[in-house]
Amino acid sequence: MNADNWSEQVLEKSGIEAVFLTNDFDDSLQGFDTNVYIPCLRTDDLVFHLAKQDVRDRLEVSTSTSLESITDLRQAVATLFTHFKTNNAKACAISLPPSFSPSTISDGRAKNALQQILTKGTEADASHIEAMARWMFWTITQQCETHQLPFDLMIGVNRRVYPTGVFQGQDLYDSRVSLIQYQEVFNAFPTVTFPISVLASVTNQELASYAWIFPNVVTHGHWWYSNTPTFIEHDTAARLEAVPQTKQIGYYSDMYKLEFALPKFRMYKRILSKVLAERYVIDRNWSEQRAIEFGSIILRGNVETVFDI
Amino acid sequence: MNADNWSEQVLEKSGIEAVFLTNDFDDSLQGFDTNVYIPCLRTDDLVFHLAKQDVRDRLEVSTSTSLESITDLRQAVATLFTHFKTNNAKACAISLPPSFSPSTISDGRAKNALQQILTKGTEADASHIEAMARWMFWTITQQCETHQLPFDLMIGVNRRVYPTGVFQGQDLYDSRVSLIQYQEVFNAFPTVTFPISVLASVTNQELASYAWIFPNVVTHGHWWYSNTPTFIEHDTAARLEAVPQTKQIGYYSDMYKLEFALPKFRMYKRILSKVLAERYVIDRNWSEQRAIEFGSIILRGNVETVFDI
Amino acid sequence: MNADNWSEQVLEKSGIEAVFLTNDFDDSLQGFDTNVYIPCLRTDDLVFHLAKQDVRDRLEVSTSTSLESITDLRQAVATLFTHFKTNNAKACAISLPPSFSPSTISDGRAKNALQQILTKGTEADASHIEAMARWMFWTITQQCETHQLPFDLMIGVNRRVYPTGVFQGQDLYDSRVSLIQYQEVFNAFPTVTFPISVLASVTNQELASYAWIFPNVVTHGHWWYSNTPTFIEHDTAARLEAVPQTKQIGYYSDMYKLEFALPKFRMYKRILSKVLAERYVIDRNWSEQRAIEFGSIILRGNVETVFDI
Structure with a gap:
């Protein structure tokens, strides 16, 4: 198991040609063969945990964006998709709680929600966190449409x-x-x-x-x-x-x-x-x-x- | 398939003695043998689409009734049942959405609902349309009781x-x-x-x-x-x-x-x-x-x- | 079947060494071998029917308690558990409606609920009856913890x-x-x-x-x-x-x-x-x-x- 080529041995023995990963949104996607380990953008953090300072920090760093508006946020998501698509990503993925019900959220409503989240973080009202989640889910789906993922x-x-x-x-x-x-x-x-x-x-x-x-x-x-x-x-x-x-x-x-x-x-x-x-x-x-x-x-x-x- | 007696051939080949139909409430039930094609009163339109002008028009025409009151409506439903029962109907039928929950609705409540529906049609409040649906479902069930269907x-x-x-x-x-x-x-x-x-x-x-x-x-x-x-x-x-x-x-x-x-x-x-x-x-x-x-x-x-x- | 030892015959024929009962909370648990007929405290009445005068009467009599406060009620439940545990009870049991969702209820809230129930019986507000049910369920579970049942x-x-x-x-x-x-x-x-x-x-x-x-x-x-x-x-x-x-x-x-x-x-x-x-x-x-x-x-x-x- 410590052999240098252990993973290649496992792949061959298992008859695996490629593996679909799920990667954190701020994964550099460097250091592995993306034709064998195919990237996939995992979006749980973006949709359900944007109220956490840590998640917003990671998003700002990984997209070189300052998240101050809905426009910034939409641009950051677009940047992630371009990064993943450029690195051979073949899908976007998310796990969802039974209570989630996606719907369109107007940019105006999303603006209020983002304002609350930027100010209060995870202490923001549940209704704002929910609105932000729906807006983000919809925005990600739009990117899937754009990038045919x-x-x-x-x-x-x-x-x-x-x-x-x-x-x-x-x-x-x-x-x-x-x-x-x-x-x-x-x-x-x-x-x-x-x-x-x-x-x-x-x-x-x-x-x-x-x-x-x-x-x-x-x-x-x-x-x-x-x-x-x-x-x-x-x-x-x-x-x-x-x-x-x-x-x-x-x-x-x-x-x-x-x-x-x-x-x-x-x-x-x-x-x-x-x-x-x-x-x-x-x-x-x-x-x-x-x-x-x-x-x-x-x-x-x-x-x-x-x-x- | 264009043979004059194609349908008889299909029935015989299939070993079918009779077929249960589901008929629109304004079906004349004429022109076929009701012992082979047994009528059944389909009531989705009455329960769920009475707010549509078209449905009320069809009900008025088929029962020669002017629908102005709950009494008129109840009489119209009774007329339909008599028409179907006279023509060998053996059942009444309806398909129902998962949200539907039948209950008794007072004539007073139904009167308000009907008034709104006659005035506003499908623009009537959802609560009125729902009340009307429940009242109609109950009224139809009473007719099933009366006619032993x-x-x-x-x-x-x-x-x-x-x-x-x-x-x-x-x-x-x-x-x-x-x-x-x-x-x-x-x-x-x-x-x-x-x-x-x-x-x-x-x-x-x-x-x-x-x-x-x-x-x-x-x-x-x-x-x-x-x-x-x-x-x-x-x-x-x-x-x-x-x-x-x-x-x-x-x-x-x-x-x-x-x-x-x-x-x-x-x-x-x-x-x-x-x-x-x-x-x-x-x-x-x-x-x-x-x-x-x-x-x-x-x-x-x-x-x-x-x-x- | 009228033989004196019919039940022993049935047990032997069936290969049964012992039977788990479910007993009313005011069962004396006397007159049978509790190693063969093992007692179990059935608590539906306590949780869901305490608003009935009859149930409270039975609880007062069986525990020699006057039920005037939450403290009395908690003590009565403890007395029942001691009685059952002393008589070889091996479990506590309850059947629950689909709507029930147990949670902690403060003694203050429970006090209000009990007051209403003592005054109005089954005419008490549904919210009080529900609060009492949750408090009682939690209290019974605490007794299970204490008595390792x-x-x-x-x-x-x-x-x-x-x-x-x-x-x-x-x-x-x-x-x-x-x-x-x-x-x-x-x-x-x-x-x-x-x-x-x-x-x-x-x-x-x-x-x-x-x-x-x-x-x-x-x-x-x-x-x-x-x-x-x-x-x-x-x-x-x-x-x-x-x-x-x-x-x-x-x-x-x-x-x-x-x-x-x-x-x-x-x-x-x-x-x-x-x-x-x-x-x-x-x-x-x-x-x-x-x-x-x-x-x-x-x-x-x-x-x-x-x-x-």
């Missing part, structure tokens, strides 16, 4: 529900969330592709239905608490039947170590094979070849078309 | 979520709906049978439980986004175990063309057979004969008893 | 939805409930174990996830409307994968007659065996021995460790 939405997590838990063992969820909350943004940005992950299996049918109806909604993997075999199997079976086959990205590993990809993808591939064998080859009398081709586009082909790689 | 409730659809979609490709849903919203109406009309369809599989357990407890609630098919094999299988398995066998209508085709019935019913019958084979013949050691009899009552027998045909 | 939460039932139904045929549910409502109490009482049952299968994933993250949350059986084979199978499969194996109590019978335990447990054991055979021995290539050991700890071992018997 898919916007990965990971919907449904409540942070720090068990605050004394270990790192990444603190977050849970309220499963009472609906994709109807995203109706306005799906309609407003028909050219932006939204690969969507949902935290709870009870939201999977909505996801499949919205991907069936909205041309720009794509189902995206099996996230976190839904990334266990029983839920993957149930959710996969439902998606295969209801979602156009070009609009399903079967799986991503959500790995924190390079070594995780192999067992995680093997788990998924075993389940995908089970569903295809039982429900297509046996129940529908498909040929094995046809089932394998269907599986391949879900597992790999759609990644290439959706993320343009 | 089942009231088919199709619960959970949001209309025009993707308004630029093709016809019938615009509607989606917020799955956060509960049958508790119908508690008052189920209790108030014990002699009205409510065959209920739910749009999302996550509501299926509630449906099974309510049909278990309320004598007048019947499970009714697998609707729209839940009408795909994986959801049908899961929902059917749950209903067969929890709902009295005389209170389950297994399937309806929801067809828009006569040719759809055959493949749709074949899909359902294959799934019903699978569930009966795996969970009753194998798991419970039932005889095949017993399983077939159970399936037959779900598939056909209950249609006859519930809709009195 | 697990607090069984049965979450999600709406009482008397169909009020003209037969006894125990009146209650239903609104499945729109989330364990996020219990976040504060789980965090505030880290040493109290909460064995949790949920009424609807759609809440099962939340339950599994919360038991995964919170050290003091344990999954507890398959309750009522989720106690049918299809839901048990789906929910069991999900729990086995996601919840630590020491934090799952597979089943309890919820029986009202001693004779119910045998068939109910047989049903569960058959389903547990099916899931272990299909998903562990076949899918994961486990040895049968390993699967049986896993099943045994779920079915029996954890009952002993969680309830300290």
Whole structure:
């Protein structure tokens, strides 16, 4: 594991050609091969934590901007996108709490919110922080439109529900969330592709239905608490039947170590094979070849078309 | 397909003896054999679109009524029911948004609402339109009681979520709906049978439980986004175990063309057979004969008893 | 069945060593062997019906207290716990409506609420009754902490939805409930174990996830409307994968007659065996021995460790 080329060994052994990262907005994106480690702009901090002095400082430094107005803020976001796009970024991403419901916020309203946030930081009224979050989400989506980047939405997590838990063992969820909350943004940005992950299996049918109806909604993997075999199997079976086959990205590993990809993808591939064998080859009398081709586009082909790689 | 007797050929080939229609309230119900094409009064327009001038005009014309008061309105609805009942109607039906929660509305409150609607049309306050919808729903249910007609409730659809979609490709849903919203109406009309369809599989357990407890609630098919094999299988398995066998209508085709019935019913019958084979013949050691009899009552027998045909 | 030792015969035939009761708070707990019929303090009346004169009378009599202040009330609850604990009680239990969300209530607020309740009984404002319920729930949890008793939460039932139904045929549910409502109490009482049952299968994933993250949350059986084979199978499969194996109590019978335990447990054991055979021995290539050991700890071992018997 200490071998100089350990990571290359892991990639080769795992059959991985490239890895999609999620990078902090102020990541320099230097020092690695962006064709193998493909950048993605992670925007949680911008949308939900702009009231923190630290986040605003990082944004000012990384974009060489002084954040005094909505115009400054919009320019800073544009600068980030240019930086990421220049460095081969293939997506923008964010995780969202169940309560979030994006909508347009006028620049006037956003101006008030920013003023409060610049003055009071995290002590600003919740309504201002919420307005700022919505404005920022919308602004980021506009940049996705401009730069033709898919916007990965990971919907449904409540942070720090068990605050004394270990790192990444603190977050849970309220499963009472609906994709109807995203109706306005799906309609407003028909050219932006939204690969969507949902935290709870009870939201999977909505996801499949919205991907069936909205041309720009794509189902995206099996996230976190839904990334266990029983839920993957149930959710996969439902998606295969209801979602156009070009609009399903079967799986991503959500790995924190390079070594995780192999067992995680093997788990998924075993389940995908089970569903295809039982429900297509046996129940529908498909040929094995046809089932394998269907599986391949879900597992790999759609990644290439959706993320343009 | 252009043969004079094409529709008869399709019916015969499909093994269909009769088709349940859903008819606009101002349908003349003339020109077809109502013993083969059985009328059903579809009431969405009356409940949710009475604020539209066009709907009120159609109601006035079809019932020869001038709609100036609550009394006029109640009389018009009664006239529609008499017209439908005289023409062999076997049910009343409506699709309902997840937000709808029926309750009694006093005639006084309804009078105010009607006044606003007659004056302002669709510009009337949302509270008046909502009050009118509840009053109308209740009034229609009273007519179902009077005329001993089942009231088919199709619960959970949001209309025009993707308004630029093709016809019938615009509607989606917020799955956060509960049958508790119908508690008052189920209790108030014990002699009205409510065959209920739910749009999302996550509501299926509630449906099974309510049909278990309320004598007048019947499970009714697998609707729209839940009408795909994986959801049908899961929902059917749950209903067969929890709902009295005389209170389950297994399937309806929801067809828009006569040719759809055959493949749709074949899909359902294959799934019903699978569930009966795996969970009753194998798991419970039932005889095949017993399983077939159970399936037959779900598939056909209950249609006859519930809709009195 | 009239034999003197009928109950002993049933216990022996069923392989039952002991039965967990749920006892009214004013149960004398005399006249039976508390090592075979293990007491459990059922607290629904205290939390949700203290506004009823009858409940307060029973509490005063059973604890020899005059309920005039919050201090009296707290003392009465403490007396009940001592009585139950002295008589071998191994748990406290309560069933909860979907709307309930426990939180701390100051003694000052509780004092106002109690004053209103003592004066107006069930006619007291809903806000006072709600405040009293929250205060009482919290006070009971504190007693669980003091006496090291697990607090069984049965979450999600709406009482008397169909009020003209037969006894125990009146209650239903609104499945729109989330364990996020219990976040504060789980965090505030880290040493109290909460064995949790949920009424609807759609809440099962939340339950599994919360038991995964919170050290003091344990999954507890398959309750009522989720106690049918299809839901048990789906929910069991999900729990086995996601919840630590020491934090799952597979089943309890919820029986009202001693004779119910045998068939109910047989049903569960058959389903547990099916899931272990299909998903562990076949899918994961486990040895049968390993699967049986896993099943045994779920079915029996954890009952002993969680309830300290």
